[in-house]
Each structure stands twice: as structure tokens, then as C-alpha cells.
Amino acid sequence: MEFSVTIFGSGAAVPTRGRHCSSQMIIADGYKMLVDCGEGTQNQMFLYYKRLRQLNTIFISHLHGDHWFGLPGLLSSMHLGGRTEPLDVYGPQGLKKVLDSVFSVSGSAFQYELRIHEIAVNEPETIFENDKCKVTAFPLQHSVPTYGFIFEEAKPELNLKKNAREKYGLGDADCRNVKAGADFVMPNGTVIPNAEMTLPRRKARRYAYCCDTGYFDGLLDIVRQVDMLCLESTFDNKYSDLAAEKGHLTALQAAQIAKQSDVGQLLLTHFSARYKGGKIEVLVHEAKSVFENVVFAEDGKRYEIATRNSN
């Protein structure tokens, strides 16, 4: 079952030619959740994803402009594109008031129901749950109220028994169906019950998104052993004072958090505009000196979230 993240924006406060402001889409078994919505997110979606209207839910981490200035345009385009299904948007207190203000002057009235849910949690708390995914929000440490999110698969796949593929002649599509719980009908009509082909479900995969935040001890327990940890790494260690002052992380700190939390994979994002083109290697190199399994976000790229133990 798909559990992936697609990056629409991996830049920090100021976009650059190759990096839009923060935005990414998590897909859990077909359920599509946008996390943050920097300016130009709808254009990036057109470019890399296309199916704007099919977005299911939106989460906004905080109200610094580079994390939500694309939201009014995206919401408007969903309306103009014919969306009629209600849309839930989760974000910090103040989001509803400012969107009301924006849509009031722009004379917008949507044909779909826009439901804004303002987050106000002091410790990890489930803010969203359906049959595909559960989302937990928790406070980060930044200059304005900011939330991190953990996305957890609701229904992880069953594991396939060794040799089941060969034994029953399962194709790729059959394997997916069986892992999702289906029985298998062989070409001769024999029905193989699901339990004969599978082992118990594997542990639900978890993806944590923490952007923006400075370092704080409490974060380690919150993201412990997630399968993929997406952390901001605005600066390299040379700018550690600036990072601390601005409530950001260095790549070194991000890797230390990943290591101490024993996560599966570290996904770096939110890179300062000073790291243009190949300069991003400075951050990756710095992180890899502490934690090996590092990938860095690139606009338009999709990352599969693999089970931690498989790494």
C-alpha cells in the first residue's frame, strides 16, 4: 500500500529558482494530505501531480508566510476547478480569521464547504483519523506557535509468506490484493484463503514532519523510531548561532536528532536560499557524518516511506 511523500517545495523563507517554499503531499493508501502550502504550491501540483481537486485534507504547521501564502490560491482554484466535496484544513489559531479576511476582500464564495480546524495542543494529540491514516500534532519550538505532525498508516499491509508468490502463481497486482487482505482465485477456480498466503500485518509505518523548529530535548521521544523523519535543516553548522536565534535546525542537529531517536530514514528539507544548486551537498555531507540514512528533499520528487527495520 502506498505510503509516500511528494515534495512540492523544499526551500525556506525565500523561494529560489529550483526550490519553492514549504509544501509536501503525503499519500497513505490513496488518501492525499497536503502539509504546508507555500506560495506557488498549486503551480507545483500542476507540474508534478496534476490532480488538484483530489486532495483530501490540508495541514498547516504554522503561519509564517512561507508555509501558507499558497493556501488562498489553492483553495480558490479547487473551487474554480469544480470541487464540491468538503475540505478540512488543520492549522494554528489565527488561520480562520486571516482566511476570512483574505476571502472577504477577494469576494470569494466556494461551492465546497471549507472547514478550518484550529489546532491547540500542548503535547502529542491525535487531531485526525480515518480508515487510511491517523495524524498526531505536537508543538515545536519556533518564534510563532508551530506544530509538527506524525502520519501513521491506519491499515498496514499483511506480510506475504515466503514462496506464496511462486506457490500460487501470484502476479504483482495479485500480491497487492493479497497484502490488502483479499483471497486469491487461481486460474482453475480454486480459492486460496488469504490466511494461507499471509503472515500477520506488519507494524504501521509512521512519517514525522517537523518544520520549522529549533532543537529541544522533548522532540526525541516524540519522533522515536518513526520510519521516516522529515526535519528542517535550514543551515549548516557554521550558522548554528543564527539557527538557534531564528528557531531553526542545522543539518548536524537534524542528524543528531535522527540518530538519537533511532529513526529509519532522515529527510532533510527547508533549505536556506544560500544553498543553491550543488551547495546543498554541504548539508547532506554534514548530516551523513552523524547519521547514514539521509535523503534530501527536491521539488517534484516522490519518496517511498519504507519500514524502519527494512533500512
Place this chain on the structure above:
Amino acid sequence: MEFSVTIFGSGAAVPTRGRHCSSQMIIADGYKMLVDCGEGTQNQMFLYYKRLRQLNTIFISHLHGDHWFGLPGLLSSMHLGGRTEPLDVYGPQGLKKVLDSVFSVSGSAFQYELRIHEIAVNEPETIFENDKCKVTAFPLQHSVPTYGFIFEEAKPELNLKKNAREKYGLGDADCRNVKAGADFVMPNGTVIPNAEMTLPRRKARRYAYCCDTGYFDGLLDIVRQVDMLCLESTFDNKYSDLAAEKGHLTALQAAQIAKQSDVGQLLLTHFSARYKGGKIEVLVHEAKSVFENVVFAEDGKRYEIATRNSN
């Protein structure tokens, strides 16, 4: 002296892969004025112009989102990019309040002075004037208060006498200086007074921007004989009812206005997302059936505004 328009966004309400929402930059003798600022304008400026900080003044036609949703991000990036010169932004009533609301939740405080001037004119009125350009605003006919703008060169070039170039051995740079009013020093030290090389100044060029608007008779006199008329042409004539209902123009109407107003050149823009790629030809063809000198806006393209009689 440069008098040009560079398109950053030529799309209508919903951006498409090749067309961002409305935005363009008029340069009058080095003075840079942004007109409208749809989402992603700052990215388009990076791509096609680069010198974000050097923008001098901004004009917003109306508060539909596709004409200003890029403004908060652009203003923020100017601050983060180190701008310290005050910035004047002209736009409809309500602009100040909504920007205050946006920047209040995003915790923004700029190091430059942001001066919002709310326009409220019932007939053509000069709202801005300096030694490079004069800007007149006038009401258009749309579903929310909307203004058109006429940009007029403040100091048009002197005309060069026939044969002056050959007679005094003027190079291209010399010609520009002489047209701007300078005397010319020949290689032997002889000073040729400007008056000996020039004829009286030519008429100041004028560029009119009308987007968004439905057709109304009064528009003809306002834009009469401008050198370039930029008109929205959201639809082709097949959708004339929809255009009328939404307060937009068809390409046919735009061309009729251009013809009846006896303008130099017609620049079409604000194309509905239905005209993807080559389909734009429908609009151009329709317009050219009525008025020959038509160009259509393309994101990233710069158009020289030529004197009307030279067309």
C-alpha cells in the same frame, strides 16, 4: 529611453503550466513598476528578471485573488532580501486591511517602509507622478471595484535630426545620450550643442492596462490613441454571454475597443485556462479579424511600447 512591459503572468483566475496569474512590469526609463501580483509573481521575477529588490512601485488593479495573492510573498521576500527603500503600493480600498491581517498572523515586520495608498477615483485621475512616469487610474467595470491604469512617459526622447548620426559620427550610446538631451563632444574636442542635433521631443508614449473589465462605452475615450493597449481577453466570442456575466471581455470585444479607440497596438492577456498551448490562436485570430496590430502576452516575454504612429 526604455518604455516596455514584461509579462510575469498572462493567465486568468486559475494558473496553468505555462501561464501564471496576472502580473506584469512596466519599465519607464529605468523606473520599474509592477502591475498586479498574482500568486508566484516573485518566482516569475526570479526566472525572468532576477532583480526583485529593485522594483520601485506596485499597482494592484483589484482584489480578486489572481491579481494579488502573490503580493504578501513578494513584499516579504523584499524584506528578507535586504530592501531598505520605502515601497509604495497602490490598490483598491481594503488592501491595507487585508495586508495588515496577513502580516499580523505571519509575524512579519519589515525593515523597509511599506506605504499602502488606497485608490478611490470615479474618473481618470493621476495617482502617481515622478520624473520618469505618470500614472492615471480610472474605474473599470467588474464584479468588484477595479481600476485600469495609463502609464505615460514623463520625459520622452528628443528626436534626432536626419543625418545627425553621420554628420557628427554618433555611436549608438551617443545617440541615446543626445536623445536624452546631452551635448556631444567630438573626438577633436569640439562640443556640438544638443539643439544642433535634435528636433523637438516626440509625444510621450502611453501604455494602458485594463484587467479585469467587461465592455463599457466610456472606456473608448479613456484609452483613445494610447500607444499600446493591454486588454484582458478572457474568452473568445463563443463565450460572449459568460464574459458579460462575469465582467470580462472576449478577444473580439478587445479588438473592437482597440480599433474604435484608434490605439497603436493591442496586447491581449488574462486568458482563461481553457486556452492551453496553441489554443490561444483562437483568441489572436479572432482579434486580428478586427484589428491588425495584435500581440498576445506570454509569460517571461518583454514587449517594447512603440510610438503609435510608427506602427
